[in-house]
Amino acid sequence: MLKNIPPILSPELLKVLCEMGHGDEIILADGNFPAESIGKDAIVIRADGHGTVELLEAILQFLPLDQYVEKPVALMKVVDGDPCKPTIWDSYKQKLNESGNDPAKIEMVERFAFYERAHHAYAIIATGESAIYANVLLKKGVVQ
Template identity: 60%
Template structure:
């Protein structure tokens, strides 16, 4: 047992977060995201029983965001013509602000470009999140 580690973080996920280096990316994917095919060259961690906000909050307690890029946190943009509300993005902004002190680190990536960039990710966390367009990508920084 360890102290002060959020219980939702499995030993496998802790190991992956520790292994990742500066500029490596991790995707926390919603239940509709093709985690296994996009992450075929990455480490895929199954967390199907959990939603993204609780995982994001736990990860950001340990994971430094990259300060050398303008937007180390990126969301998948809603496709033109999709009339989808994304209130979960407000939750993400609150979580990022709570853990990092600012909401300004969050950017948006067009859907198909998001998939392309996710294919280069070190790891993908496959969740049971049901919100649409809930995928989020984090880029790791350094501990200072």
């Protein structure tokens, strides 16, 4: 065990966060996301039983977001015609703000374009999040 490390961050996840370089992307995937099939070329980390909000909060303590791109955070846009209004996005914005990041720097990405980006992600964290459209992509920045 280590001091001051949130227990929600597994040793495997901490290792991945350390290995990632500037510009690498990581996905926090909800329970419906096809993490194993899309993540064939990525590291897939199981975080069953954990939600995306709690993981986002813990990760943002250690992972700098890319300051050289306009929008270092991406969310999966609601499919046209779907009446869903994802309230979890408000929690994401709150956690970004609390961590000193600008919640306005979120890109909304069409579902299949999000999947395509996930194909190239460094890692996908498969959570037990039950909210739909709860997938969030983070682009790693540099430590200054």
